[in-house]
Amino acid sequence: MKSSSLTPSVISELASIVGAEYVLTSDEDRICYAYDGQRVEHIPDAVVRPIDADQIAKILILANEEKFAVVPRGGGTGLSGGSVALYGGIVLDLTRMNRILEVDPANMHAVVEPGVITQTLVTTAEKHGLLYPPDPGSVKVSTIGGNVAENAGGLRAGKYGVTRNYLMQLEAISPTGEHFKSGARTHKCVVGYDIVSLMCGSEGTLGVITKVTLRLTAMPKFRNTMTATFAQASEAGQAVANIMAAGLVPTTLEIMDNVTIRAIEEFAKLRLPVDAGAMVLVEFDGFSKAAVDEEGNTAAHILRTSGASEVTVASNASERDRIWQARRSALAALSRAKPTSILEDVTVPLPKLAEMIAAVQHIAEENNVIIGTFGHAGDGNLHPTVLTDERDEEDITRAEKAIEQLFEAALELGGTISGEHGIGFAKAPFLKHELGEGSLKIMRRIKRALDPNNILNPGKFV
Amino acid sequence: MSRFEKLDNDVSACMKCGFCKAVCPVFLEEETTSPRAKVRLARAVARGEMTLTQGIKHQMERCLGCMACAIECPSGVEPNRIALFMRSEYVVQEGLSIIKRFMFRRVLRNPRLAALVSRLLGLAQHISAIDLQNNPLRLLLPLIGMRKDKDLPVMGRRSLFSIVPEIVKPIGEEKIRVLYFPGCAINLIYPEMGLATLEILQKLGALVLIPHDLVCCSRPVFSSGDIVGAGWLARRNIEIMASVPVDYIVTSCGSCGLTISREWTEVLEIPEAATIGAKTIDISTFVAKYASEDAFRQLEGDEVFTYHDSCHLNRGMKVHDEPRQLLQAALGKRFVEMESADRCCGGAGTFSLYHPELSQEVAEVKMCRLAESKADIIAAGCPACVMQLRDSLVHRSMPQRAIHTVEIVNRAIHFASPRGY
Numbered sequence: 001m002k003s004s005s006l007t008p009s010v011i012s013e014l015a016s017i018v019g020a021e022y023v024l025t026s027d028e029d030r031i032c033y034a035y036d037g038q039r040v041e042h043i044p045d046a047v048v049r050p051i052d053a054d055q056i057a058k059i060l061i062l063a064n065e066e067k068f069a070v071v072p073r074g075g076g077t078g079l080s081g082g083s084v085a086l087y088g089g090i091v092l093d094l095t096r097m098n099r100i101l102e103v104d105p106a107n108m109h110a111v112v113e114p115g116v117i118t119q120t121l122v123t124t125a126e127k128h129g130l131l132y133p134p135d136p137g138s139v140k141v142s143t144i145g146g147n148v149a150e151n152a153g154g155l156r157a158g159k160y161g162v163t164r165n166y167l168m169q170l171e172a173i174s175p176t177g178e179h180f181k182s183g184a185r186t187h188k189c190v191v192g193y194d195i196v197s198l199m200c201g202s203e204g205t206l207g208v209i210t211k212v213t214l215r216l217t218a219m220p221k222f223r224n225t226m227t228a229t230f231a232q233a234s235e236a237g238q239a240v241a242n243i244m245a246a247g248l249v250p251t252t253l254e255i256m257d258n259v260t261i262r263a264i265e266e267f268a269k270l271r272l273p274v275d276a277g278a279m280v281l282v283e284f285d286g287f288s289k290a291a292v293d294e295e296g297n298t299a300a301h302i303l304r305t306s307g308a309s310e311v312t313v314a315s316n317a318s319e320r321d322r323i324w325q326a327r328r329s330a331l332a333a334l335s336r337a338k339p340t341s342i343l344e345d346v347t348v349p350l351p352k353l354a355e356m357i358a359a360v361q362h363i364a365e366e367n368n369v370i371i372g373t374f375g376h377a378g379d380g381n382l383h384p385t386v387l388t389d390e391r392d393e394e395d396i397t398r399a400e401k402a403i404e405q406l407f408e409a410a411l412e413l414g415g416t417i418s419g420e421h422g423i424g425f426a427k428a429p430f431l432k433h434e435l436g437e438g439s440l441k442i443m444r445r446i447k448r449a450l451d452p453n454n455i456l457n458p459g460k461f462v
Numbered sequence: 463m464s465r466f467e468k469l470d471n472d473v474s475a476c477m478k479c480g481f482c483k484a485v486c487p488v489f490l491e492e493e494t495t496s497p498r499a500k501v502r503l504a505r506a507v508a509r510g511e512m513t514l515t516q517g518i519k520h521q522m523e524r525c526l527g528c529m530a531c532a533i534e535c536p537s538g539v540e541p542n543r544i545a546l547f548m549r550s551e552y553v554v555q556e557g558l559s560i561i562k563r564f565m566f567r568r569v570l571r572n573p574r575l576a577a578l579v580s581r582l583l584g585l586a587q588h589i590s591a592i593d594l595q596n597n598p599l600r601l602l603l604p605l606i607g608m609r610k611d612k613d614l615p616v617m618g619r620r621s622l623f624s625i626v627p628e629i630v631k632p633i634g635e636e637k638i639r640v641l642y643f644p645g646c647a648i649n650l651i652y653p654e655m656g657l658a659t660l661e662i663l664q665k666l667g668a669l670v671l672i673p674h675d676l677v678c679c680s681r682p683v684f685s686s687g688d689i690v691g692a693g694w695l696a697r698r699n700i701e702i703m704a705s706v707p708v709d710y711i712v713t714s715c716g717s718c719g720l721t722i723s724r725e726w727t728e729v730l731e732i733p734e735a736a737t738i739g740a741k742t743i744d745i746s747t748f749v750a751k752y753a754s755e756d757a758f759r760q761l762e763g764d765e766v767f768t769y770h771d772s773c774h775l776n777r778g779m780k781v782h783d784e785p786r787q788l789l790q791a792a793l794g795k796r797f798v799e800m801e802s803a804d805r806c807c808g809g810a811g812t813f814s815l816y817h818p819e820l821s822q823e824v825a826e827v828k829m830c831r832l833a834e835s836k837a838d839i840i841a842a843g844c845p846a847c848v849m850q851l852r853d854s855l856v857h858r859s860m861p862q863r864a865i866h867t868v869e870i871v872n873r874a875i876h877f878a879s880p881r882g883y
Contacts (some may be wrong), residue, residue, distance in 0.1 A: 001511055022492070028517035031506055033498040049492070076493060077480045095491045115491075116659050119484070144849030214598065326590035331479075339474040 001027050004045040007087060010066050014048050014090070017058045022049040022096070033091045035435035037138070038080040038426055039342065039390060049093045054174055059092065060208070063455045070115070071457050072204040074115060074146030075205050077138040078345055080424030082203040084149055088460035094145050101211070103128055108216045109168055109185060114145025114209045116153075118265065121214070130216040133160035136420070137331065145209045151201035153420030158378030159251045159285075160217070162420065164200045172199060173213035175451030198446075204457040205424055206450050219227035220285035223242035223251075224296035225320040228274045228308035233257045233361065233373075236278035237354030240377040241304035243282070243299055246352045250299065253378025254281040257357070260330050260372040260385075267333035270326050273310070278357075280308075280377070281327055282380065283320075327374070331385065334372040338387035344403060346410035347381040347419030359409040360384045367402040369395075381419035407433070423461040431461055450459075465634065469547060475537040476501045477539055482541060487806045487824045488524055497531035497541035499701040504544045505876055507551075514548075522548040526813055526824065527685060528773035528806035529634040534811040539736040546729065549687030558688060566691040570646070570678035571698070577621045580650040584618010607815045609822070613856035615651050615849055616819060620651045622656035623674045630660055636760040637667030638752070645718035646678050647845035658872040659714040659745050664794055665875055666752050670712075670753035673702050682812050684729055696726045696735065703738050711738060712816035714868050716775030716844035717811060720820055721778060722836040740849055744775060749875070750784035758874050767797050767870065770828065770851065771804040773846035785867050792874030800835035802827060807842075809850025825854035832862060841867045 004025055014021045018427055030186040034041040044069070050056050052402040059282070063070045064325050069089025076083055076297075098115035111120060118132075119140045124134045135154035136142055142152065148170070153162040169183035184193035229411045230236040236255055243253065256264070256279045265272045273279070280303065284295040300311050314320040335341040348356045357373060360382070375382035384406055388399040389425045406429050417423075417430050432440055440462065447454075447462045482497035483489050489496045500521055506512040510866045525545040532540040558566065569576050586592075592599050593614055608614075622644050630642075640663060644656040661672050677695050684692035699722075703711060711721035723742040726735035743751075769789055782804075789797045804848050808814065808824030827852070832840055840862060842848050851864035 024492075026517050027512060028503060028515065028521065029492075029494045030496040031512070032502055035478050035502065037477065047493075075480060075483070093491075093493070098491070117484075122699045138480065141480045195471075329536075335477050336475070339471075341477060389474075 001031070003044065004030070006045045006068060006090070009063070011046060013062055014046065014059065017062070018048055018050050018055050022342045023026065024046070024049070029409070033073065033076070033093065034082060034084065035083050036076045036083045037343040038079050038081050038424070039340065040081060040084065040426065042085050042088070044091040045088045047091045047093055049096050051096050051120055053171065053179060056092070056210060056413060057177045057179060059090075060173055060175060061456065063089070064176055064453050065133060067453060067457050068455075070208075070455055072145070072149065072208050073118070074143030074149075075113050075138065075141045077142045077447060078146065078150055078424065079345070079421040080418065081127070082333045082422050082424040082457070082460060083146070084425070087427050093331050094208075095143065097210070100124055103216075105128075105130060105409065107185065108215055111211065111213045112144050113211060114143060114148075115181070116144045118142050118144055118147055125216050126219065128384065129219055131164065131219045132214060132216055134166060135165045144212055144214070147199050147213055148209055149202060151206050151420070153376070153379075153381065155252045155254065157378060157381070157420070158253055159378060167196050167200055167212065167213045168215050169213035170196050170199055170209060170416075172207035172209045173457040174207050175453075180207070184214070184260045189213070201422065201458050203424060205447060205460050205462065206456065208456070211228050218287075221287050222289045222292045223283060223320065224292040224301055225281070225283045225314040225323055226296060226303075227312050227323055228280045228303040228307055229273045229310040230280065231276065233278040233357045234308045234354040236280050237357040238376065239280060239303050239308065240347055241350050241353055242302050244378065246298065246302055248295055248299055250282050250295075250378050251285045252283040253376070254327050255279070255357075255377035255382075256281070256327065256330060256374040257372060259370060263337055263372060264326055264329050267336055268325065268329045268349060270322060272326060276309070277331035286449045306333055313331045317334060330372075330374040334387060336383045338370065340388045340390040342386040342403065343389065343421075344384050344406055344422045345375075345381060345419045346384065346406055347379070348413045348415030350380050352413040352415065353377055353380055356382060356413055356415065359413075360406065363402050363405045363409065365379065367398050367405070369398050371400045371402065379419070380415065401460055404430075427458055466508045466772070469504060469544070472539065473505040473508060475499050476539045477507075477537055478502070479536060481534050481536060485530040487528060487530070487808065487827070488526060488820060494521060500525065500541050500545050500548075501539060507548070511728055516553060516638045518548070519552050522552070523816060524820070526572065526773070526806050526808065526810035528859070529777040530773070530806065532778055537684050543729065546659065546684065546687070550684070550689045550878055551687075553687035555687070562686060562688070563605055566683045566686070566688050567694075570683065570695060573623065573675060573677060576646065576678070577624070577650065580593075580621065581618045581744055589677060596783060607818060609818045609857070611857055612818075613853040617651065619651075619653060622653040623672070625653055625657070626672055628672055628674055630664060630672065632669050633664045633860065634667055636669045638710070638840050639669045639671070640706045640712045641671045641673070641706060641708045641720065642716060643674070643676060643679070643713050643718055645713065645715040645845070648715060648850070652845050652848070655714060655866040655868055656662070658866070658868040659712070662745065662749060662868060662872050662875055666749065671706050671708060675707065676702055679721040680730070681717045681721045681725070684725070685811060689730065693730050693732065695825060696730050696732055698732055700732065700738055701727070704734070710748065711742045712745055713742060714866070715846070716718045716744070716772030716781075719744050720774035720778035728764065737855055738757070741810055744781045744784070744843065746785040746788055746871070747781055749871060750787050755791075757875055757876065759872070760794050761874050763791050765796065765838040766836060767793050767839045767841055768800040768832065768835045769797070769803060769848060769867070770800070770807060770840050770842040772842055772847045773804075773806050775843045776804055781843070785841075788871050789841060789867065792870050793824065798835055800837065800840075801831045803840070807847050807850045807854070809846050811846050812849055814853070821850070822854065825850065829854055829858055829860065836864055843867045
């Protein structure tokens with residue numbers, strides 16, 4: 001293993017900022033901060049664990065003097081390499097900054113530090129009868145800082161939106177070590193450039209988030225959940241588009257293809273229709289039972305007229321739990337089928353969903369790889385999961401080729417290569433296909449203006 | 463397949479999603495302390511990126527074996543077992559310390575010697591009066607890995623084996639024949655838990671065999687990485703168990719039960735253990751299965767009880783509902799559930815000796831939830847949990863008490879004709 005390239009004097013300066021026990025330089029520690037939730041790893045030169053914004057500012061000033069890279073990291077569950085130290089330097093572990101500073105039910109907001117685990121915020125908000133809706137799959141281990149930096153989505157995005165929709169105010173440290181603040185603790189604010197939105201999804205390239213004020217919303221009281229079975233996956237895709245076109249706003253609208261259904265059944269034994277081409281899962285929530293029932297009835301009717309062979313409405317909580325248990329096991333079940341699973345998140349406009357699903361199937365056949373597809377169909381976001389074995393070079397090459405074709409297909413349909421996982425370095429080479437040279441130039445100029453020495457998270461998307 | 467190839471295979475399934483971090487009691491923010499990191503470090507060794515360093519050893523020893531990560535893992539990886547495997551690699555490389563060697567390969571192999579060591583410890587405990595919290599000798603406890611205020615169980619009492627004969631007849635007609643495996647903690651430290659278990663079995667019409675030459679189940683031995691030593695103990699027990707025809711092997715220790723029912727086969731890879739493993743049953747499951755409903759009378763009193771899931775009983779043996787049903791039957795409304803009942807108490811057998819402070823850090827959550835539950839007494843199905851719970855209560859000067867589930871069930875169950883043999 002390559003030893004740290006930071007000089008002892010830099011290490012000791014870092015130690016004087018955060019305390020020696022919070023600077024980790026052993027091989028064991030460095031290797032454990034080399035990864036996130038995707039495949040490719042890079043070993044950092046050191047890990048530094050600050051406790052407040054002032055320490056972060058000092059670290060960044062030192063980094064600019066000594067020219068080493070700083071890579072912010074929360075739970076390390078990202079799926080695009082956002083917190084992987086591609087060019088070495090230090091990983092800035094923000095998990096010690098994990099206080100919920102304020103929950104204000106009157107203004108419906110919460111103020112948190114970046115290292116707060118998303119689930120902890122959700123649970124705390126619930127105690128006040130409030131909902132923090134963004135629920136990425138990693139909600140129990142990911143941090144708010146990471147969610148903001150990646151603009152995390154989740155199962156409820158169709159109705160409630162993504163992390164960006166819940167940001168009121170941010171405090172952060174710029175790449176050169178200055179404190180700054182943007183937004184307000186109000187439900188409206190148009191003062192200055194919208195730096196809050198710029199920071200959201202910037203993957204730690206433009207600043208280190210140190211405090212976040214998040215909007216909370218009222219907790220809905222009723223739910224109506226149903227499943228529908230289709231012979232063909234593309235029929236299911238069309239049904240989803242029909243539901244959305246009818247003006248319905250489901251909280252969650254999920255799709256699972258045959259590969260996924262069979263994997264789940266194998267793993268969890270939930271009596272799923274293993275011969276079905278696809279299943280669609282729909283849930284409505286709201287404050288009036290009559291309203292969610294009516295929405296449910298309309299959706300059930302649309303599903304039937306769109307060719308569903310069976311539509312089942314959950315009549316009680318345990319039936320509903322069974323449905324969501326199936327969906328929640330999707331990734332687990334697929335990942336057990338082969339040693340390596342690569343989870344993508346291409347997203348297309350709703351009317352193109354059926355075409356995208358067909359394209360995924362075609363790409364899988366053409367490259368002779370297994371791809372299980374599930375995802376948040378209600379917002380056009382699919383999770384084609386390529387199953388492979390990273391130790392088999394030939395296998396992984398075919399998988400990579402298939403992934404490239406998935407991106408191309410999504411772009412051809414007017415979609416995007418990433419709906420919620422971010423670009424990191426895993427998808428960086430494809431960025432210009434989607435955005436074009438002009439947009440990249442603007443992004444590079446912003447990056448250079450804020451971070452002249454390219455200190456913060458170098459190698460990520462620009 | 464070589465040992466490292468198999469390890470490589472096991473760790474390859476890890477997608478590094480990090481979900482294990484949400485449930486691991488010894489994950490303390492720093493990634494290196496997480497189950498995911500243990501898997502990654504094992505991979506580093508399996509693929510030759512790193513050697514068996516002391517840093518990796520430290521992380522592998524920092525595992526309670528509570529199995530929470532294995533249950534949570536979407537990909538079926540078992541970080542706890544990977545840590546076990548790695549510990550065994552260190553034993554292969556470094557050998558065992560003299561004390562461990564003496565304990566694992568001599569004392570635990572010989573029930574008489576084990577009883578003698580226990581008596582000697584008891585004598586030392588008695589003479590030194592070390593149980594008194596203000597005894598200055600307690601300053602020496604940290605030298606042997608214990609906290610100064612450690613609640614020391616009374617050692618050197620008469621062992622269960624010395625109290626009960628090898629065959630205990632049922633009250634009334636013999637309905638079923640079982641072998642009772644008390645395990646070291648119950649045999650040597652808490653014989654009253656063994657007596658309660660035996661009385662329950664007698665009342666349910668079971669003829670109970672308690673071979674006095676049974677040895678340690680091997681859990682503390684393989685848990686310290688001594689697979690060879692553990693294998694010896696398991697085989698010795700199997701030999702004894704196989705020689706007596708019984709319907710069940712009953713345990714009242716979650717760790718012994720899990721070791722016999724699964725680990726002899728799955729960790730020690732002894733194929734002959736499979737039939738014995740399949741016959742192994744926890745006492746609470748046995749009672750739930752064979753006691754008729756009218757066998758219980760509700761106990762009188764005002765104390766409120768709650769239940770703590772032993773990790774090995776709950777996640778290992780999948781015994782979750784039965785102890786609760788029994789406590790409900792014995793206590794009615796005086797039984798309440800606590801939050802985080804299934805979270806590890808931090809005892810984890812010898813873990814509390816090797817990591818006294820971390821062990822209490824883990825116990826903190828349990829103690830807070832216990833206080834919130836308003837229960838006066840916490841019951842558990844494993845003597846090691848009871849020991850840790852008692853120590854944690856003493857450490858915090860809390861008024862609650864900890865006991866074994868069988869001690870409640872035995873009082874509530876009266877002699878009645880059992881059902882359905």
